[in-house]
Amino acid sequence: MAEPLLFEKSVPGRPGYQLPTLDVPLEPLPTDDLRKDLELPELSELDVVRHFTRLSQLNFSIDTHFYPLGSCTMKYNPKINDELAGLPGFADLHPFQPEHQIQGALELLVLLQKILAEITGMDAVSLQPAAGAHGELTGLIMIRAYFRDRGENRHIVLVPDSAHGTNPATAAMLGFKVVQIPSNARGGVDLEALDAALSPDVAALMLTNPNTLGLFDENTLEIAKRVHAKGGLLYYDGANLNAILGIARPGDFGFDVVHLNLHKTFSIPHGGGGPGAGPIGVKAFLEPYLPLPVITEKKQEASSIHYALDENRPKSIGRVKAYYGNFLHLVRGLAYTLAQGPGGLRKIAEISVLNANYLMQALKKYYDLPYDRICKHEFILSAKRQKAHNVRALDIAKRLLDYGIHPPTVYFPLIVAEALMIEPTETESKETLDRFIEVMIKIAEEAEKNPELVQGAPYSTPVSRVDDVLAARKPNVCWCS
Ligand SMILES: Cc1ncc(COP(=O)(O)O)c(C=O)c1O
Known part of the structure; x- marks a missing residue:
């Protein structure tokens, strides 16, 4: 990890607060009410702020990256x-x-x-x-x-x-x-x-x-x-x-x-x-x-x-x-x-459907399209063709991260093999959609000519591939000293 845990950065005796000097008689708290073994990290406020700001920047988010995560409608949330x-x-x-x-x-x-x-x-x-x-x-x-x-x-x-x-x-x-x-x-x-x-x-x-x-x-x-x-x-x-x-x-x-x-x-x-x-x-x-x-x-x-x-x-x-x-x-x-109004709500639907169909038409030459009919706000491609080169939907998803794009939903719905579920939403510009098309075509070419490159992705993220089965079966979410 590029960013250590707060516990690892902790220095004993370096608290992030200042209390005024005691001006009343010292009175011990009743021991029954005291929480024991409260091991909190000790850091300055600045270190804490930097830690969380850095962590926030390690993530992909809708405010920083295109996020075509099917079924999730990752549209822009107006501030x-x-x-x-x-x-x-x-x-x-x-x-x-x-x-x-x-x-x-x-x-x-x-x-x-x-x-x-x-x-x-x-x-x-x-x-x-x-x-x-x-x-x-x-x-x-x-x-x-x-x-x-x-x-x-x-x-x-x-x-x-x-x-x-x-x-x-x-x-x-x-x-x-x-x-x-x-x-x-x-x-x-x-x-x-x-x-x-x-x-x-x-x-x-x-x-x-x-x-x-x-x-x-x-x-x-x-x-x-x-x-x-x-x-x-x-x-x-x-x-x-x-x-x-x-x-x-x-x-x-x-x-x-x-x-x-x-x-x-x-x-x-x-x-x-x-x-x-x-x-x-x-x-x-x-x-x-x-x-x-x-x-x-x-x-x-x-x-x-x-x-x-x-x-x-x-x-x-x-x-x-x-x-x-x-x-x-x-x-x-x-x-x-209220900001959209009735006409605006209808436009949301129309543009989200238009955007999805635009991507689908552009990509169907390069990826399998199991249901070739006009879609609504999202569509499913299959990486079957790429699988012939040992490149799976998961590899394509990971490779997208190297191009600064959040992956689509993968392996869902279950009835499509090697599914890539793409939902652009209405809030993306034509330029962003065109870049996505360009990157997806590039990855399809890489899968054919240099499959190892796609199989090893991502190369640009702080953490590359994790063992998601192990993570799901034996989640280790506590820090132990
Ligand atoms: C089709 C569908 N139904 C239900 C849900 C569940 O919704 P939630 O995640 O808000 O619990 C989802 C979530 O992605 C979904 O895509």
Whole structure:
């Protein structure tokens, strides 16, 4: 590592603080309250600042590099969002403040709920879940509660084979049996297989649309009709909403529950697994099951509105998150949405789709394109051709780092061998896209003429290849002296 740990840089007796001289009698603290063996590194403030600044510069980030990480929508996060979230009226709020002191914050949340309901075509929204997977969990718990109420023992959740791993994982965590539906030759849900899997035991189908192949399922309405005809519900994984924003609404396709990833489509920072924001939207019949608290609006005299936190909802599934969700992220999401306006949201979808198709058309001569049809906001290449020279998708991903580009998602979705999942987003310029094309073509040539070069990449990063299997199986995340 180019940067040692703070513990390694520590010098005993060199603290980063100065305390005034004691001017009261010395009184030892009760030993029961003392934490023992608190081995903190001892450094000056300047050394600490330099350490963290250097570490931040060792990373690839959306603010420093092109970041076409498929399925993650690594768009630029406008700094104005952070500025607004940092306003003292928002940043200094305490979640335990009484209702009458937080009317403005509640009004803001209600406004965001209404906008997200309009964008998705749903009747009610909860902003509580902290991520997409958390939205999935919340939505499926609501579906389970709904069927229990009706006395129906539906214990199966259907998931296409192109789905993100969180879909089957969430369903399995809740005790549902997961049944996988294969994709057809065009990358959509195979209708015959769907029919064969549908039964009175099916609680829901979870669908991502456009799916993780970047393809819009042309049979969406038919799928919805068939699932509903058997009494099942439709869950929309909104991770890819960027592609249809302002153009089409999952509520209009027949979906009953949707989650959105504000940290993708609505331009709030991704937080390394959290904190993000994964609001859910539901159709009216599921509204009673929404998590607590639900914000209600009561008209008062002189046309003012009082916002209240309603905890008295007997059918609610209860709390899924402390307080009201990740509030400052919700401020960012609202700022972004209002700044775009309805026409701007539609433009986001159009440009993200245009950018993806531009890259796809330019690269399909050099890499295998398993589904050669117009894509939405992302597309999948396969490094099959390069594999013939012993260069794998992983090698290509690593080589991109040497050219100052963050790799695309690799080996996902699982149904494409040697997958490279590329999502440029709408915030990249034509020059950046052209450079990416140039670099990808260069790497394809290197793979053919000098495979060892690609296999050994990266050469320019502080850490080259790590043993990711060892890192996952035996994570060593603590510093031991
Ligand atoms: C299609 C899809 N569904 C669900 C998720 C889970 O979302 P989150 O990472 O916010 O939990 C992701 C994340 O990348 C995704 O791409």
